[in-house]
Amino acid sequence: MGDDDRRGFFRGAELSRFLVLAAIMVIGWVAVWQYVQARPQADEPTPRAGGRPEPVVADRAPEFETVSDRTPLGFRDNAAYSYLLEKARDVSAADLAGRARRDILLTHLWERPELYRGVPIHILGTARRTLRYESKLSRTGWLYETWIVTPDERKVPYCCVSEEVPDRFPLGANVAETVVFNGYFLKIMKYEAADTARGSPLLVGKVGWEAPPGAAGGEPVAPPVPGGSMSPRIFWSLVVLGVIFLLSFSRWISQIRALLGSSRPSSTPAPRPTEEIHPADLASWVDDQARAEVERRGDDPD
Numbered sequence: 001m002g003d004d005d006r007r008g009f010f011r012g013a014e015l016s017r018f019l020v021l022a023a024i025m026v027i028g029w030v031a032v033w034q035y036v037q038a039r040p041q042a043d044e045p046t047p048r049a050g051g052r053p054e055p056v057v058a059d060r061a062p063e064f065e066t067v068s069d070r071t072p073l074g075f076r077d078n079a080a081y082s083y084l085l086e087k088a089r090d091v092s093a094a095d096l097a098g099r100a101r102r103d104i105l106l107t108h109l110w111e112r113p114e115l116y117r118g119v120p121i122h123i124l125g126t127a128r129r130t131l132r133y134e135s136k137l138s139r140t141g142w143l144y145e146t147w148i149v150t151p152d153e154r155k156v157p158y159c160c161v162s163e164e165v166p167d168r169f170p171l172g173a174n175v176a177e178t179v180v181f182n183g184y185f186l187k188i189m190k191y192e193a194a195d196t197a198r199g200s201p202l203l204v205g206k207v208g209w210e211a212p213p214g215a216a217g218g219e220p221v222a223p224p225v226p227g228g229s230m231s232p233r234i235f236w237s238l239v240v241l242g243v244i245f246l247l248s249f250s251r252w253i254s255q256i257r258a259l260l261g262s263s264r265p266s267s268t269p270a271p272r273p274t275e276e277i278h279p280a281d282l283a284s285w286v287d288d289q290a291r292a293e294v295e296r297r298g299d300d301p302d
Contacts, residue, residue, distance in 0.1 A: 130172065144162050
């Protein structure tokens with residue numbers, strides 16, 4: 001076997017290249033799987049500028065006088081908190097959605113929260129966590145706290161409180177559901193995150209969610225493919241990666257086959273030894289022994 005055969009299945013940087021391509025392929029298909037598993041995001045009409053915009057009027061109810069921003073939800077906020085729960089309870093979901101402002105973003109609430117106190121706001125985003133806890137302020141005895149991230153700022157979630165949620169609405173600390181929330185803004189609430197203290201807009205209102213088609217009795221179903229198709233850029237990128245991976249894999253297989261083929265013996269095997277001696281070989285050997293004996297005696301002086 002030659003030096004090239006003793007190097008193994010890969011030559012030079014073949015092994016590292018193969019591992020890199022395999023890792024890219026695995027990561028690519030994992031990304032595709034996550035993309036397919038994601039719930040579709042409903043189309044949200046973009047607000048358009050036109051004419052004189054309707055002014056934003058904050059609620060001047062006395063319950064808001066003790067509310068302070070960038071502080072935890074506490075006793076001084078209970079009056080305004082209860083006031084907004086009653087206000088959201090007395091209006092239907094359709095009416096609240098019709099009143100909610102769609103031109104107020106997180107930036108507005110974060111920079112000047114006092115200007116939007118009690119203003120109904122429309123939110124479309126992804127629910128990441130939904131908690132349920134008992135509360136005497138609720139008519140049902142329960143409050144639902146849904147943390148929603150929106151496309152404009154995914155690092156700062158909205159904390160949305162409601163007395164009721166749709167049937168079969170998922171609860172837990174790790175959910176991923178497209179939801180709509182229409183609610184009244186209360187304050188920028190301070191809360192303790194895993195790494196540090198953070199702030200979140202706190203709203204009180206109603207949450208909307210559509211169960212996946214075919215779901216019954218709370219049983220999970222496979223989520224639909226977003227948009228019904230994949231992005232052409234993602235598709236062709238995966239095709240190119242797949243072709244490169246297959247070419248590298250086929251080259252590796254051909255090297256293995258060549259290595260296994262070269263390891264077979266190519267020379268004619270030597271004859272097996274036997275106990276039989278050819279007469280001519282025997283006679284030659286006897287003559288050699290006699291000649292050696294004569295020469296030995298001739299050299300001996302005795």
